[in-house]
Amino acid sequence: MTIKALITGGAGFIGSHVVDLLVSENIEVTVLDNFSTGRLSNLNHIKSKITIHQCDIRTDDNLDLYLKDVDWVIHLAALADIVPSIQNPKEYYSVNVNGTFRLLEACVKSNISKFIYAASSSCYGIPEIFPTPETAKINPQYPYALTKRLGEELVMHWSKVYKVPSISLRFFNVYGPRSRTSGTYGAVFGVFLAQKLAKKPFTVVGDGSQTRDFTFVTDVAKGILKAAKSNYSNKIYNLGSGKTVSINYLIELLKGKKVNIPKRPGEPEITFANISKIQRELNWEPTISIEEGVNLIIKNIDYWKNAPVWTPNKIKAETKDWFKFLDKNN
Numbered sequence: 001m002t003i004k005a006l007i008t009g010g011a012g013f014i015g016s017h018v019v020d021l022l023v024s025e026n027i028e029v030t031v032l033d034n035f036s037t038g039r040l041s042n043l044n045h046i047k048s049k050i051t052i053h054q055c056d057i058r059t060d061d062n063l064d065l066y067l068k069d070v071d072w073v074i075h076l077a078a079l080a081d082i083v084p085s086i087q088n089p090k091e092y093y094s095v096n097v098n099g100t101f102r103l104l105e106a107c108v109k110s111n112i113s114k115f116i117y118a119a120s121s122s123c124y125g126i127p128e129i130f131p132t133p134e135t136a137k138i139n140p141q142y143p144y145a146l147t148k149r150l151g152e153e154l155v156m157h158w159s160k161v162y163k164v165p166s167i168s169l170r171f172f173n174v175y176g177p178r179s180r181t182s183g184t185y186g187a188v189f190g191v192f193l194a195q196k197l198a199k200k201p202f203t204v205v206g207d208g209s210q211t212r213d214f215t216f217v218t219d220v221a222k223g224i225l226k227a228a229k230s231n232y233s234n235k236i237y238n239l240g241s242g243k244t245v246s247i248n249y250l251i252e253l254l255k256g257k258k259v260n261i262p263k264r265p266g267e268p269e270i271t272f273a274n275i276s277k278i279q280r281e282l283n284w285e286p287t288i289s290i291e292e293g294v295n296l297i298i299k300n301i302d303y304w305k306n307a308p309v310w311t312p313n314k315i316k317a318e319t320k321d322w323f324k325f326l327d328k329n330n
């Protein structure tokens, strides 16, 4: 029997890669997306093979209908990015928490076999243990991190109480082709790639010695598939590369000039996933090294040609509230 998967946020950066992988596995895919940040163009190459509904999970009355006969729900619809979450926490709460709640409620009435939740490594805040295991202290530093964590708590609670069989995957700095570029100052790859195309210097936060666990998006998609296929539920896994690389090294790979901008409050020096649990229980392994990943992304760099180009002054203006609210010295 063909497996049926419903992917919320399926037109987004990670979602569209999950769609690609599931379709290649002959899984019947339905995408729900409100296209606030997702793009139909991310699915253009595959749209004849899937069903797409424009739908806002906060308000749509047809969730029960979309869930009919569905086996897997892969819940990726969310608002990302730190700055707008500080400026507009209500919107983040509404999408990331209420949206998740509504979807879970609909799942209780359906007969799904697996719910996969996209959680964020930002739940660890400024970690104290490296590599960081799932059992590390939870300490969100800003509303985006908090709302993704609250969503995860809902999912785990609904898994336990209402028996919606769920797995939460805590993503670490996902990057790759189609990483979202919108009007907001967001994840570093989108910022750097637009700067590279415009031949502007890379804006390096602090001295660039901070490190991140950058995880290639197709590896993330494979992790999601493994989790969906597994017999486990009510589980949380880190989904990261299990390595950590400095921003200075990233710039060596991307090649170009740099300019330094102030360190940002609430940011960890290191993110570094302990991935032994997902390796052991789901038999998942990251396969794309940072060097390979950067090469693959550079091959697709035209995707970023209309993306906003951030300069130190624009970043200073955009991150005003970040410094205002999060800086402990204020």
Ligand code: UDP
Pocket (backbone or CB within 6 Å): 122, 173, 186, 187, 188, 189, 191, 203, 204, 205, 208, 210, 211, 212, 247, 267, 271
């Ligand atoms: N970063 C940077 N310049 C920028 C944006 C980000 O050097 O213009 C650095 C940032 O300090 C962090 C890393 O890139 O160490 C990843 O930042 P991002 O905002 O993508 O993710 P997060 O900080 O949430 O891990």
